[in-house]
Amino acid sequence: MTVFKGYMRITKRLLGMILMYVVIFTGVTVSMQFVARGTESSAYRAERLDIAVVDEDGGALAKGLVSWLSEKHNVTGMEKNEEVMQEALYYETVDLILQIPENFEEKCLSGENALSLTKVPGTYNAVYASAQINTFLNQVRTYRAAGYTISEALEKCQSQNDSQVNMLADSKAKNGMQSYGYAFRFMPYLFLTALCYVLGLILASFRKKEVKNRMMASAVSLRRQNGEGILAFLVVGTAMWLFSILLILCIDGKSFLADPNKWYYIGNTLLLMLVCLAIAFILGLLVSKPSVVNSIVTPLSLGMCFLGGAFVQMSLLGENVLRVSQFLPVYWYEVVNDTLSNCVSMTDGVRMSIYKGMGIQLLFALALIGIAMAVSKMKQQDR
Amino acid sequence: MIKIENLVKRYGPLVALDHLNLEIEEGEIFGLLGPNGSGKTTAISCLLALLKYDKGNIEVFGKTMTPDNYEVKKQIGVVLQNVAVFDEMSVRENIDYFCGLYVSGKEKRKALTEEAIRFVGLEDYTKMRPRQLSGGLLRRLNIACGIAHQPRLIIMDEPTVAVDPQSRNKILEGIKELNRKGATIIYTSHYMEEVEQICSRIAILDHGRCIAQGTKEELKSMIKTGEKITVEGILMEEENLPDIRNLPHVFDVTYENQELTVRCSGAKHNLVRVLNYLQEKDIAFGRVFSELPTLNDVFLEITGKELRD
Numbered sequence: 001m002t003v004f005k006g007y008m009r010i011t012k013r014l015l016g017m018i019l020m021y022v023v024i025f026t027g028v029t030v031s032m033q034f035v036a037r038g039t040e041s042s043a044y045r046a047e048r049l050d051i052a053v054v055d056e057d058g059g060a061l062a063k064g065l066v067s068w069l070s071e072k073h074n075v076t077g078m079e080k081n082e083e084v085m086q087e088a089l090y091y092e093t094v095d096l097i098l099q100i101p102e103n104f105e106e107k108c109l110s111g112e113n114a115l116s117l118t119k120v121p122g123t124y125n126a127v128y129a130s131a132q133i134n135t136f137l138n139q140v141r142t143y144r145a146a147g148y149t150i151s152e153a154l155e156k157c158q159s160q161n162d163s164q165v166n167m168l169a170d171s172k173a174k175n176g177m178q179s180y181g182y183a184f185r186f187m188p189y190l191f192l193t194a195l196c197y198v199l200g201l202i203l204a205s206f207r208k209k210e211v212k213n214r215m216m217a218s219a220v221s222l223r224r225q226n227g228e229g230i231l232a233f234l235v236v237g238t239a240m241w242l243f244s245i246l247l248i249l250c251i252d253g254k255s256f257l258a259d260p261n262k263w264y265y266i267g268n269t270l271l272l273m274l275v276c277l278a279i280a281f282i283l284g285l286l287v288s289k290p291s292v293v294n295s296i297v298t299p300l301s302l303g304m305c306f307l308g309g310a311f312v313q314m315s316l317l318g319e320n321v322l323r324v325s326q327f328l329p330v331y332w333y334e335v336v337n338d339t340l341s342n343c344v345s346m347t348d349g350v351r352m353s354i355y356k357g358m359g360i361q362l363l364f365a366l367a368l369i370g371i372a373m374a375v376s377k378m379k380q381q382d383r
Numbered sequence: 384m385i386k387i388e389n390l391v392k393r394y395g396p397l398v399a400l401d402h403l404n405l406e407i408e409e410g411e412i413f414g415l416l417g418p419n420g421s422g423k424t425t426a427i428s429c430l431l432a433l434l435k436y437d438k439g440n441i442e443v444f445g446k447t448m449t450p451d452n453y454e455v456k457k458q459i460g461v462v463l464q465n466v467a468v469f470d471e472m473s474v475r476e477n478i479d480y481f482c483g484l485y486v487s488g489k490e491k492r493k494a495l496t497e498e499a500i501r502f503v504g505l506e507d508y509t510k511m512r513p514r515q516l517s518g519g520l521l522r523r524l525n526i527a528c529g530i531a532h533q534p535r536l537i538i539m540d541e542p543t544v545a546v547d548p549q550s551r552n553k554i555l556e557g558i559k560e561l562n563r564k565g566a567t568i569i570y571t572s573h574y575m576e577e578v579e580q581i582c583s584r585i586a587i588l589d590h591g592r593c594i595a596q597g598t599k600e601e602l603k604s605m606i607k608t609g610e611k612i613t614v615e616g617i618l619m620e621e622e623n624l625p626d627i628r629n630l631p632h633v634f635d636v637t638y639e640n641q642e643l644t645v646r647c648s649g650a651k652h653n654l655v656r657v658l659n660y661l662q663e664k665d666i667a668f669g670r671v672f673s674e675l676p677t678l679n680d681v682f683l684e685i686t687g688k689e690l691r692d
């Protein structure tokens with residue numbers, strides 16, 4: 001395992017650099033939150049929203065939900081008509097459209113998130129309401145499970161002081177996004193810079209012509225060298241990934257752990273890590289001068305993160321930019337991320353779009369690894 | 384122990400090795416001497432299977448050398464011409480790393496590493512990074528990385544470039560010591576003094592061909608020059624040259640930049656005869672040397688050019 005140990009030894013030497021990126025990352029995350037809090041919060045804090053309800057169910061639970069909602073917001077009924085709904089959202093005559101499907105009660109009680117919420121794009125106000133709705137329904141479920149009838153459960157919930165709701169909704173509404181939401185959004189920056197730097201530099205050292213020749217003349221087979229190298233990559237990547245999760249737990253662990261979608265977040269970052277590893281690998285193969293690694297990593301990671309929507313809300317990027325962005329794995333990571341942080345209820349549609357984003361990232365990772373292997377083979381032959 | 388037969392290596396139109404034949408016995412210090420670009424590094428690279436070659440056959444320890452012949456590679460120590468170390472590791476870590484490519488036991492490796500450090504005299508620099516070392520110290524580190532695992536065959540490609548004379552002597556002595564302990568050594572250089580000093584057998588390379596091979600005595604006896612007389616700071620007319628040329632045993636005379644060089648074959652009293660002539664003609668002169676032939680003379684006579692340009 002000499003080669004593996006060599007990788008690790010060099011990684012250790014570069015820890016300072018990793019730390020620097022972690023500090024930058026944490027700084028950006030925290031300050032973004034701060035900025036967001038300053039601009040967005042006061043505007044709609046205790047605001048009543050205009051909510052249109054399309055009630056296809058009409059059952060007791062649906063009615064109870066609507067009447068409860070009316071106490072807190074301006075609720076109007078609406079036909080199930082795509083055009084009308086689109087228009088209302090487009091002209092912002094409503095903030096949010098809540099669709100209650102048929103057999104809502106049954107679906108809801110079986111734990112399925114049957115509600116569909118459509119909000120005006122780019123606003124956070126809806127998150128506030130949707131969190132409230134979620135909490136309300138959860139309470140109903142809890143009472144039902146405890147043996148109360150639907151109407152009793154509704155009554156209990158109506159009368160209950162919804163302090164818990166306020167707290168939860170408050171923090172989401174105040175920031176537009178949870179702190180960990182920001183952290184996850186900037187994650188590509190941390191992964192790309194730290195992994196590309198460290199692994200790029202290590203690989204550059206190992207692929208320096210002299211060292212490569214020297215290693216080839218040694219008693220360790222090429223296959224073994226490559227194997228140990230890949231192992232080292234995976235170890236470094238996994239360590240980075242675990243560390244980032246740990247970092248998030250430190251920044252905002254309590255609310256992250258309370259998020260029902262936390263596993264999706266974690267899975268998404270794992271995929272991102274794989275993609276970044278592959279990118280770092282290719283970078284290391286193509287570049288064999290440490291100084292060049294330095295000068296490539298910064299524009300590469302900043303560019304990818306910007307275009308992928310890690311710094312700027314995706315809705316603020318132009319359509320043309322987004323068209324390009326789709327060819328970046330970071331974009332798909334952010335799509336999943338945005339979906340997760342805006343998602344109020346995990347419907348099948350939401351789940352599908354999450355899986356799609358993750359699937360595309362996986363494809364990116366596989367494609368990049370394929371390219372890396374081809375490049376490495378090519379490089380081996382020209383001697 | 385090593386047999387290179389009809390080795391041909393081309394870089395496009397350039398023939399870097401032209402039907403090279405070498406045979407190296409166990410226990411030798413074998414010198415590969417040749418000017419820049421003569422194909423020394425290319426020959427070594429082919430020998431180590433780092434380079435594909437166009438034609439020929441290479442056998443090491445009686446087995447054909449291939450890129451994945453790790454059993455053979457395990458017994459070879461390599462000091463390549465270009466320093467190959469990791470900038471991110473300290474001197475000791477580097478030696479330990481390269482030793483670890485051959486030796487797995489931790490304790491054993493530690494002992495070997497320390498011994499290698501002593502061998503090249505880097506005791507005071509073990510914690511430094513290669514970047515902090517001077518050129519000569521870096522070369523010494525390169526050597527230590529190559530020989531730490533105490534291999535049976537050591538291949539060194541110009542290991543002493545940029546090393547100061549004192550350290551160089553120490554290293555050369557060390558190489559002889561390694562040889563005494565049983566290692567066979569292939570030593571590449573364009574310094575003929577070095578090669579003469581340590582090598583038991585020498586091959587002289589030029590344009591990818593081996594132009595002469597043998598012990599230094601054998602090589603020197605191959606040429607006409609038995610004695611070379613150099614007279615510095617001398618002012619004389621061109622017409623005197625034929626006279627000197629006609630002295631007994633003299634076969635070549637050159638006069639350039641107030642320096643007269645006379646080459647004589649064997650025989651005694653050549654110097655006396657030349658000086659007598661100068662005295663007779665009342666020609667003043669400065670310092671006078673008389674030298675036995677060097678490998679440079681061998682090279683000069685065979686190729687018509689100086690080994691060092």
Ligand SMILES: Nc1ncnc2c1ncn2[C@@H]1O[C@H](COP(=O)(O)OP(=O)(O)OP(=O)(O)O)[C@@H](O)[C@H]1O
Nearest residue numbers: 394399417418419420421422423424425426464573
């Ligand atoms: N990768 C290469 N591509 C093309 N030509 C090369 C390559 N490597 C070496 N050569 C040529 O092959 C010839 C032999 O080179 P080589 O490096 O073997 O010389 P050398 O004897 O080691 O010289 P030096 O004393 O300078 O180290 C030279 O003419 C060189 O220009």
Ligand SMILES: [Mg+2]
Nearest residue numbers: 423424425464
């Ligand atoms: Mg060379």
